[in-house]
Amino acid sequence: MNKFPLVEMIAFFSRYSQAQKPDWRKPYVKHMARVRSCHSKVDGGVRKSFYSVETKEGPILELVFNEEELLWSLDPNSGMQDYAVDRVLALIQRHKHLPSRAHRIVPYRFEIIPRSQVQQDQPGIELPLVQRMQPYRFQSGKINSAQVTDIPTKHMENVMITKQLHYVVETDVQRFFHLVYILDEMDWRLIQEVDEEFFFVR
Incomplete structure (x- = not known):
C-alpha cells in the first residue's frame, strides 16, 4: 500500500x-x-x-x-x-x-x-465506521486541490491488523478517484483514477 x-x-x-x-x-x-x-x-x-x-x-x-x-x-x-x-x-x-x-x-x-x-x-445510534468519515477535499503531488462532489461507492476491508476504508469519489471536474484511508497509519492514499466509462455502479 x-x-x-x-x-x-x-x-x-x-x-x-x-x-x-x-x-x-x-x-x-x-x-x-x-x-x-x-x-x-x-x-x-x-x-x-x-x-x-x-x-x-x-x-x-x-x-x-x-x-x-x-x-x-x-x-x-x-x-x-x-x-x-x-x-x-x-x-x-x-x-x-x-x-x-x-x-x-x-x-x-x-x-x-x-x-x-x-x-x-437519533437515539444514541452511531454510524458504521465507513460512514463516520468521508473525503471532502484532497490534493496530492500530481493533483491540485479537488473538491469531492459525490461518493458513488464506499466499503471497509479488514486487512491483517488494520482496517482500510475505500471510497470511489467524483470531483468537481468530473474525474473519478479511488481513495483509501488506512486506519492504523492514519494515512489517506490515492490508489488510481477510475475511468467513468467502466464505472458501471453509478
Missing part, C-alpha cells in the same frame, strides 16, 4: 447524523480560531488525540479524537457532560514528521450538540 501516493485530505466526520455533504446546523456549529495545544496517547488500549481548541465564538473546548473508532467527543473532564460532538470538518495532513499524531489532524469546524437533541433526533 505504501507505493501509492499520500494525499492531503480535508475530511468530514459524522457521529450521530449522516450527511452526504457537510451540512451545518447554525445553533450548534463552532469554528476553530486556533489549537492551543494537542497531544496523543494510548488511553485504555486505544489511540486517542487530545485538543484544546479556542473557538471564534469564544469558548475554549477540549476535544478528543478516537483514532480507531473515528469518533470525536468532548473530554469527560471538561464539565460538558450534557453535550456531544456530532459533525467535524478536519484536515488530515500527509506530512508525518510532526511532534505527535495529533498534530496531523486539525479540526476546523465542529458541532457541539446537546445530548437531549441527539436522543431526540
